Amino acid sequence: MNKPKLHLTSERNWMNDPNGLIYYKGKYHAFYQHFPYATQWGTMHWGHAVSDDMVNWTYEPIALFPSKPYDKNGCFSGSAIEVDGDLYLYYTSVKYIETEEDNTTVPKDNIFESSQAMIISKDGFNFDNFNDKSLIIPPIMDEKLGHYTHTRDPKVWKYKDNYYMIVGSKVKKADQEEHTGKLLYYRSKDAKTWEYINSFELHGLGDMWECPDIFNVNDNNILVMSPENYYTDGTYPTNNAVIGIVDFEEESCNTKFDKDDFRLADLGLDYYAPQTFIDKDGRRVQFGWLRMNKHFENHTWLGMMSLPRVIEVKNKEITTNVHPNISSLFIKEINIDNVDFSNPTCIKATLKDNSKISIGGYEITFENNIITANRTKVFNEEYVNLKASTPKLEDECNIEVYIDYGVIETYINKGQYVISHIVNPLENKLQIDNLSDFKIYTI
Structure with missing residues (x-):
């Protein structure tokens, strides 16, 4: 199952x-x-x-x-x-x-x-x-x-x-x-x-x-x-x-x-x-x-x-x-072509202006010092919040994104803010644009 x-x-x-x-x-x-x-x-x-x-x-x-x-x-x-x-x-x-x-x-x-x-x-x-x-x-x-x-x-x-x-x-x-x-x-x-x-x-x-x-x-x-x-x-x-x-x-x-x-x-x-x-x-x-x-x-x-x-x-x-106990599990680094979102995955990155990550269609963007997470393409349900945005942040932000079956949790600046979203099971596609210190880990 x-x-x-x-x-x-x-x-x-x-x-x-x-x-x-x-x-x-x-x-x-x-x-x-x-x-x-x-x-x-x-x-x-x-x-x-x-x-x-x-x-x-x-x-x-x-x-x-x-x-x-x-x-x-x-x-x-x-x-x-x-x-x-x-x-x-x-x-x-x-x-x-x-x-x-x-x-x-x-x-x-x-x-x-x-x-x-x-x-x-x-x-x-x-x-x-x-x-x-x-x-x-x-x-x-x-x-x-x-x-x-x-x-x-x-x-x-x-x-x-x-x-x-x-x-x-x-x-x-x-x-x-x-x-x-x-x-x-x-x-x-x-x-x-x-x-x-x-x-x-x-x-x-x-x-x-x-x-x-x-x-x-x-x-x-x-x-x-x-x-x-x-x-x-x-x-x-x-x-x-x-x-x-x-x-x-x-x-x-x-x-x-x-x-x-x-x-x-x-x-x-x-x-x-x-x-x-x-x-x-x-x-x-x-x-x-x-x-x-x-x-x-x-x-x-x-x-x-x-x-x-x-x-x-x-x-x-x-x-x-x-x-x-969770973060310490992610020690196996992989490259962008080998992602498998049926297994737990952690993405660590530094965002700057106009940074963007697409995780099987789940989009995280950083524009005008605001991080927005958008699940419209992967969870278009009624009576839920499809987009979530932070207040205005610094010019650069560190994020850790934890991807598990049916869910994505994004921790911003070591927990200053968190965005958690239920998502449909994801395709194994990962796209990035304008990121620094980008790494992918699995367990």
């Missing part, structure tokens, strides 16, 4: 958000939103894969599946932590109020009951969905606090002697036509019993704030989240992941930021619902879901994870660069 070799997919059928990313007992664990019965969104389970290096993944049995009254229609996104050697998974438990008449896997009118739940595993491989789950935060009934349906995606961490949880939500003000995005914070002494402690809301940065993740890198507090309706001007997709440095006091969870503190996490707009964790060497690593509207012809899987990215902060600027 044709699949990406370096991008994690499900073994078969639907994949979306990364969940429960963790380095635990010598293994990297990647859980993910998964509908195991079709290549479309449906009743959510947690798929599970493990790896020694974030390069080679082994599929494990489904970790979470609906088994309780509160999660009978889905185990939505969440996170993982280690507590006294055990693996704690936190997730949003979903119960539909009604279903569509002809499809019980979909809620009618997108209305459902959301609560927060957890499950404990002794080893990270065995999950007793019947006996080891517990409901920890019931559905929110106070409209001033949060939303009954759209409160979800708990991310948990430990700080000093307490555990903390951030959850995304939204609220509706009487004087506003649109919802306001909101963060809710909870605290626990034992990682099992939780109390609400704080919140933050801001109007005008989309509305529902999915998959929030707050963490510290080099004394900078970084918030990543995925606001729904981030774009309302006709740009597709409307929901997008953003990243920014915020004011945050960890013990109280006092939070402050403005809309202008954020930028897109990935300019390609296929990248969504990213989550971070700490790798075995102490790096802050991020995976995101690369969205696909439909599967490639004659393929039985849909959706993939991005390459792992290391988040750093230099001079108050966030960079997200490809993880060294």
